[in-house]
Amino acid sequence: MNIENRTKLEKWLDQNYWFEDGFISEINDSKSGLEIVVGYQTVGTYVAGEKQELKEFSLKPIGLTNWTYKKEQFSPTKESCINGIDLTEKGIGLKFDTESVFELNCESIEISEPKITQTYTKPWISNREIYITTTEKEVPTANYWIEKLEEYGFKTGFRYFASELIQSENVPYPDYSGYFIQTLNKISETQKGLFFKFIGLENGELRIGIENGDENKELFNSIQLIVSNWKNTTINSGNVKFTGKEFNEFLENGKYPERIEKIKNVW
Known part of the structure; x- marks a missing residue:
């Protein structure tokens, strides 16, 4: 034509x-x-x-x-x-x-x-955002994240945009959406950190959205490993939906869930 x-x-x-x-x-x-x-x-x-x-x-x-x-x-x-x-x-x-x-x-x-x-549809993974849904009945406290990240070698604290360190007891609970968690040595050098876009219980499920505000690959990877070890958890990254176990395997070896791996030859 x-x-x-x-x-x-x-x-x-x-x-x-x-x-x-x-x-x-x-x-x-x-x-x-x-x-x-x-x-x-x-x-x-x-x-x-x-x-x-x-x-x-x-x-x-x-x-x-x-x-x-x-x-x-x-x-x-x-x-x-x-x-x-x-x-x-x-x-x-x-x-x-x-x-x-x-x-x-x-x-x-x-x-x-x-x-x-x-x-x-080909899979793609976000290096900036994850969305978590789990059957946990309580919202993790600020101290929970600080203690878990310390197990991965990070000393962290909470802050809001461009603020100084906020002591964990002063972080609002259970809804601390809008706050960041950042390594202590970077709080004075940066404005952001890992951003809690939303966090709370909805219809009996815990829902969390986390954004890598400063593109700190190591800290973001560690918090992804933490949530991938939760029970009865679904994690969305990019256009892929993972179970916690599947996401943990992906972070370890880059392998997608079996339902996606088996159709690679037709992408």
Whole structure:
């Protein structure tokens, strides 16, 4: 299909939901011309290991007059969502809304028939956040975290954003969401630490969200090991849901749960 006017281009974008939360999987710029492969998910979720159906199109601009893409600002991949694709202000052109916006303008665009791919959602792990759900009936105290982290060789204390050390007896309980735990030697040098985004009991379950505010890999890894040893625990990291035992094994050897490992060959 060759699109030669703005109205048809707008209709095609609308038919494909303006590629909101879609992806750009390839950008090939060679002597034979520019080719951009774009797509979106039509079936499935973003949970690791679940069935997924993707629809992709190859776009080949003809008579290219403007192309503002820079390789160092964006890397094409099916795994990273874009905000969408829109029309440029005038003429036949596309504006790709990624972490950096870039545009193309041309005389016409040749668009392939859609390619449908059946696959599974790839796993990804966050190095910044985990979400924990467990059947524990009590919220851990501030002293609990301090004592457990000391077993891993860390002397820590609580603080709120950019504050000095707050003695554990002065940390509000049971809801200390909004507070950080940080190594004592870094409290005067930093503003954050490991951030308790939320913590509390809900419908008989303990729910905790922890964010690595200062990207302290060692401290974050240790607190993940602590919660992975809790009984009857579910831990969400990235798009993967682990049991405590599965998460402990992943932290030790990088092995995903068996249900995900067994479909690696179709990613």
